[in-house]
Amino acid sequence: MGVAERVATITVNRPDKLNALNDRVIAELGEAIDEARTNADVGGVILTGAGRAFIAGADISQLEHQEPIGLKALAQRGQVVFRRFETSPKPVIAAVNGFALGGGCELAMACHIRIASETAKFGQPEVKLGLTPGYGGTQRLPRLVGKGRALQLLLTGEIIDAHEAFRIGLVNRVVPADQLIATATTMMQTILANAPLALGACIEVVNAGYDLPLEDAMTLEATAFGLLAATEDKREGTRAFLEKRAPGFKGV
Numbered sequence: 001m002g003v004a005e006r007v008a009t010i011t012v013n014r015p016d017k018l019n020a021l022n023d024r025v026i027a028e029l030g031e032a033i034d035e036a037r038t039n040a041d042v043g044g045v046i047l048t049g050a051g052r053a054f055i056a057g058a059d060i061s062q063l064e065h066q067e068p069i070g071l072k073a074l075a076q077r078g079q080v081v082f083r084r085f086e087t088s089p090k091p092v093i094a095a096v097n098g099f100a101l102g103g104g105c106e107l108a109m110a111c112h113i114r115i116a117s118e119t120a121k122f123g124q125p126e127v128k129l130g131l132t133p134g135y136g137g138t139q140r141l142p143r144l145v146g147k148g149r150a151l152q153l154l155l156t157g158e159i160i161d162a163h164e165a166f167r168i169g170l171v172n173r174v175v176p177a178d179q180l181i182a183t184a185t186t187m188m189q190t191i192l193a194n195a196p197l198a199l200g201a202c203i204e205v206v207n208a209g210y211d212l213p214l215e216d217a218m219t220l221e222a223t224a225f226g227l228l229a230a231t232e233d234k235r236e237g238t239r240a241f242l243e244k245r246a247p248g249f250k251g252v
């Protein structure tokens, strides 16, 4: 992990195996996101891959000799780490530079925003191996792109390009490969110009409210909205806005 101007970059660095996720890589991803979450110098995270892949999935060689209990435990270890990305109060952007297959697509979906290079490829090909996704693909994919499109990808195992991923709502933006990190960094700087507690609260309320009945979710939102009144960022931000709009206004 490297940190520059409050942006931590986590690079999955196993390019000879297209950054396939073995136990070590999963553990290191967990350490990296926890470090980013706790390091006061970090405001947000960009996740990317070294070489021509983002992540080409779980390491298939590690899946080969697993029994049911071991394979379930492996899925759950990864799920816990991916959830650390999803619940990070600091925004996480996936800068998808190449293959995002299986666990790669799943980790990208656990990030808050996805920017894809034109060369990126997405898919959940687990059925071709006689498996389901294990790191959240059956759950996050329908939530992002809708049930019908998700089932098409899950059942065919087909791989789609970045433009198709954008069309179905799987990624937020597609950019030329040489602009990927710069675009992610610029978007992150735009985000980090905003109040950090408000950013964390947005992420928390979206995550916590997503599967609740609307009324309960709205209560969560109102609570966060109200609590932010206690922050200096809210007082300053509101005051600055009103003073700009209505010079002399002192009532905030």
Ligand code: COA
Pocket: 016, 017, 018, 020, 021, 056, 057, 058, 059, 060, 061, 099, 101, 102, 103, 125, 126, 129
């Ligand atoms: N697990 C372990 N190793 C993997 C891997 C994975 N998921 N994906 C790629 N690799 C390894 C290959 O075995 C190869 O290693 P080697 O050079 O030691 O033989 C290396 O990465 C390069 O991959 P290769 O297949 O030669 O590249 P390619 O450009 O011909 O094909 C892919 C790229 C992504 C289409 C192909 O590697 C692939 O289908 N990978 C598996 C994708 C998948 O099913 N993921 C879901 C797993 S649950």
